[in-house]
Amino acid sequence: MADLQLNILKVVDKYGSVENTLECPELKSLDASTLHSNLTSLWSKELINFSKIEIEQWDLTKEAQDFLVNGSHEIRLLEEVIKSVDGLKISDVNSKLGAVGKLGQGKAFKNGWIAKDSDKLVSKVSSLPEDSVVQNLQIIKKSGTLEDKKELTELKKRKLITLNKIVGYKITKTDKFSVEIVSLETDITSEMITNNTWADKKFKPYNFNSEGVYPQSGALHPLNKVREEFRQIFFSMGFIEMPSNQYVDTGFWNFDTLFVPQQHPARDLQDTFYLKDPKVGGLPQDKEYLENVKQVHQEGKYGSIGYRYPWKLEESLRMVLRTHTTSISSHMLKELAKNPRPVRYFSIDRVFRNEAVDATHLAEFHQVEGVMAGYDITLGDLIGFMEDFFGKMGVTDLRFKAAYNPYTEPSMEIFAYHKILKKWVEIGNSGMFRPEMLEAMGLPKNLRVLGWGLSLERPTMIKYNVSNIRELLGHKVSLDFIETNPAARLDELLV
Amino acid sequence: MPTISVDKQDLYEYLGRSYTTQEFDELCFDFGIELDEDTTEDCTAGERPQLKIEVPANRYDMLCFEGIAQALNVFLGRQLPPTYKLSKPTTKLTIHKSVEEVRPYAAAAILRNIKFDQRTYDSFIALQDKLHTNLCRNRTLVAIGTHDLDTIQGPFTYEALKPQDVKFAPLNQTQVMDGPGLMEFYEKDKHLSKYLHIIRESPVYPVVLDSNRTVCSMPPIINSNHSKITKDTTNVFIDVTGTDRTKTEIVVQIMVAMFSAHCAEKFEIEPVEIISEHNGQSRLCPSVTPRKAHAEISYINSCLALDLSGADIAKLLKKMELEAEVSTSDSKLLEVSIPITRSDILHQCDIMEDAAIGFGFNNIKKTKPKSESLVASALPVNKIADICRVASAQAGYSEIMALTLCSHDENFKFLRVKDDETKAVKLENPKTFEYQVVRTTLLPGLLKTIKENRKHSLPIKVFECGDIVLKNDATERRAINQRNWAAIIAGKTSGFEYVQGLLGKLMQTLRANWIEFPKENTGRGYWIEEDSENPTFFPGRGAKIYFRAGPDAKEQVIGSLGVLHPEVMKSFEIPYAASSVEINVEAFL
DSSP: OHHHHHHHHHHHHHHSSBSOGGGOTTTTTSOHHHHHHHHHHHHHTTSEEEEEEEEEEEEEOHHHHHHHHHOOHHHHHHHHHHHSTTOEEHHHHHHHHTHHHHHHHHHHHHTTSEEEETTEEEESOSSOOOOHHHHHHHHHHHHSOOSOHHHHHHHHHTTSEEEEEEEEEEEEEOTTOOSSOOOOBSSOOHHHHHHTOGGGOOBOOOOOSSOOOOOOOOBOOHHHHHHHHHHHHHHHTTOEEOOOOOOEEEHHHHTGGGTOOTTOGGGSTTTSOBEEESOBOOOOSOHHHHHHHHHHHHTOOTTOOOOOSOOOHHHHTBEEEOSSTHHHHHHHHHHHTTSOOOEEEEEEEEEEOOOOOOSSOOSEEEEEEEEEEEETOOHHHHHHHHHHHHHTTTOOOEEEEEEEETTEEEEEEEEEEETTTTEEEEEEEEEEEOHHHHHHHTOOTTEEEEEEEEESHHHHHHHHTOOOGGGTSSTTSOHHHHHHOOOOOTTSOOO | OOEEEEEHHHHHHHTTSOOOHHHHHHHHHHHTOEEEEEGGGGOOTTOOOEEEEEOOTTOGGGSSHHHHHHHHHHHTTSSOOOOOEEOOOOOEEEEOGGGGGTOOEEEEEEEOSBOOOHHHHHHHHHHHHHHHHTTTTTTTSEEEEEEEGGGSOSSEEEEEEOGGGOEEOBTTOOSOEEHHHHHHHHTTOTTTGGGGGGTTTSSSEEEEEOTTOOEEEETTTEEBSTTOOOTTOOSEEEEEEESOHHHHHHHHHHHHHHHGGGBSSTTEEEEEEEEETTTOOEEEESOOOOEEEEEEHHHHHHHHTOOOOHHHHHHHHHTTTOEEEEOSSOTTEEEEEEOTTOTTOOSHHHHHHHHHHHHOGGGSOOOOOOOOSOOOBOOHHHHHHHHHHHHHHHTTOEEOOOOSEEOHHHHTGGGTOOOOSSSOOEESSOSSGGGSEEOSSSHHHHHHHHHHTTTSOSSEEEEEEEEEEEEOTTSTTSEEEEEEEEEEEEESSOOHHHHHHHHHHHHHHTTOOBOSOTTTOOSSEEEEEEOSOOTTEEEEEEEEEEEEOSTTSOOEEEEEEEEEOHHHHHHTTOOSEEEEEEEEGGGGO
16 A cells, blocks of 8 residues: 555656546556545645546446457448349358347347348349448547547447446646655554653644534523523513413313303314313312302492303313413412402413414413513503513514403503514413403502513523424424534524 | 404594504504404505404404404594484384294394495404304304395294295295204304204204295304395394303494494494393393493503593593493492393403503503512422433433324323223313323323434434323322333433433432342332333343332332333334333422
8 A cells, every 4th residue: 555655756747747548558547436535535634635537438248349350240241142143141140140040130130231021131243342440449448539529429228338437547746745654643642742752743634614523412402491581581580480280171260260261262173172081170268259250240249330141160170271360360369369469470281272283382381471460550650560571682663453362351462573574473461350350359449450470481482493393292202303403592682 | 363464545544544564563462462464565556554453362352354444433532422312113023932942042233225345244253253153153153144224024933843844945945844854954064064063963053034934144154145145235123042151142232333333323233132032021122332341540550550530541442442430339340231133241450451451451560569578489299300310411311392182093002001090180171192191101202303313313212201191099089190200211222221320329318228128128229120020121121119218208109210122112103222210200399
């Protein structure tokens, strides 16, 4: 190997450069792969540069080689026909010429050299014509090709020639060229350091245009990373995390306590998952509260005329998978009535909807919910607070639109101006909880409660440019996506 | 939220000016409705451009062109809210006792000398459709029938007859059918079949009859062809029947409020005397008298951080079709007239919201809520979960977030576990078999994730820390969540020792060291013991995980680990060997 490389260097030195190894008498006998590996080695030592030259060349097949010696099949047949003065009996062709006879016959007919006379072949030419096939083959053997492309195709069809690629190399010197090979070290080793031999060594240059070897690592899920960002925002604003680890609830807590009437479309089988087992929930501990809720729906109370329909306990005790985390907020606010005071609560957890699954809807997803109670707290406070809250995510331009929600009044949809989409997009819902809900719990009239919510998936999908929610939550999520996902920084503007 | 299609040109004419799409969008935004689509660009020649407007689900008065146009026009200060008045009643509707068991409530009204054109007539039909699907809950609560009054003869009765005794030719049919015949006839009807169930099994069917016992309608299914209303009808008889008294009343009010605008005597409604046979009471229907409600001026100002006079607030309310004035008996109160169109107003908070919209949400002064000494805190179980999550990721495992709903097979049969009916919460009405139970173990989600990612480089190392749900009869909600942590390694070999090591690492993080001799060493720690009972694991390759919280604590089984049974891998279609570990992390709270 080393000898060969030294040899190559000497040849390059002799000629100054090698234009094409295929034409270089010293190198043309070397096969391409041997040349390539040795040239690469020399290149890595920065002694030479080289480039590949690819040439297409027609080579003669074994049959064609035979033509050069014995003539083409058709000429050989014609020769035999001319030789037999009375014509050649077709039955004798095989015995005289073997396979060649049969193969030559067709061409000879086509060329108009012979004709058929009953059971004989007779010559139509008086003397043997030139064997143009053999002549062409000779040209190809010499030059690798033929000018007459039609003839070339014909020969290819007759399987007399095949196209081959041959590879040669152009070799030039670098400014570090020498006919001496110094071996280069790939790496600094501990041995070199302890033996102090590193100073005498030459090192291979690094290719910095590369990625390196990635560490083996685990990863946290992108959705949970965004969830953590939201949690930190809530914590920074003094919020207590609610015990939202309760997926199953009664219609009472999920709907009735929130002043959602029992015929509300959200309570349809089409929208809410009801349970078959357990089917019926228990009564709430506070029976007076239960009565208050019933009355406020059925007859009205606390200054409300109510929905005025027969409220049914069975409907209230039907078990559901919670459709929002507000069922938990409701529990928490009921607890708060025991010791009413300003509080800030939040939760980020799963909710369930009996929806048809598509690119933007799953039967379960995460809801981010904030609840803030304060004496005489105002709608201006809600709007001002939303600016702070969303401001922490880098969302600054907010607008509020009136909306309808059974348990908040006023209810406001929050819109933000999307700088890339260049339009206002809805980013959440907010409102003031209704007195019908709060006063039934026993909260004082002037302890008002603000609430707002958004889904965790939507901002995450926007953040990570995910268009299908199933690629973000559930078992269809790609592990590669999880493993290569960047840190979630809600305040970082993505471009 | 319902979406209503309104004629763009008609609306802009009504509002007295033309709007660009953006301008109209702004107007909608300020009022609290949403412009969904302007079809101008998609209209073919001869088609009239429509505006598709999303309206709040409780604004039943905005379910038609007339209501939207009126509400916006009042909001813009271009018109006063109408005053509805009643003319003299000319006919009666008697409600028989027999309807009590099927559809007990009824209301009726007459619109005299109404003049429809094609578009107002279409709007009249569309409003009934919208009411039927929204407020009327697909006709279960309320259903509307409208008739050409000149084809029928009052007084009317509303009664329930045996199905075979109901005989009439239904709308757009000439053939007379009886009750069972009608049910059969409409069984295949795309539109009507979905309402049949409401009365089909009832021993009697409700009908509205005129004085000649001509059937006008069989609510909530169909009207008769005899009393069919057309664009040229001038006197309209409206019957409204239902199972909900309040909504029956609201529906008739909305119908007349919206379409009395097209009567010769604008906003005049001819009432019908309704006689209830069961108590002999009679009343005039509909009532068009605005409801009087009070709102505290201080409450409105306080909620909205405003300092307006009663008169100023009254001006804002006027934009929302509410007439208000400072009460003569108590100057702290506003006396508000709630028109029949505004059944959404239940409490003074609704009046407060209207004042806020009148003022403009985006004009309200932004303030910051007082943040008395509030101390933030994380939910303890989430803190434990975070410790487990971070430790697992640091150990080279990737976190997944599976769905908590799964099929019954995935939670049981695929794991070779029998459902003893004591643990899993089951869904009553899932749309697919993928959502039959709430998981009682994290394994199905992890295994499904591995299946979907089976092309990933091996070994696949995944974990999840999430909630499972277990039935619990002792609690009000009959079930509780439990936070579990689980991990699986899957690859060419089972890798038991790796999940065992991962468990060790996690236990170390949770301050629980491995105890080799649990009988001698009675301190805090964990150990594992072979469990030959667990069918999810390969025989002889499964174990229970024990944890003891401290010297005085009793040891408890907190989970299991083992080599997953080949049949489990087969069921989840995973072509690898795998080991799993799962624990209840709430033991570390």
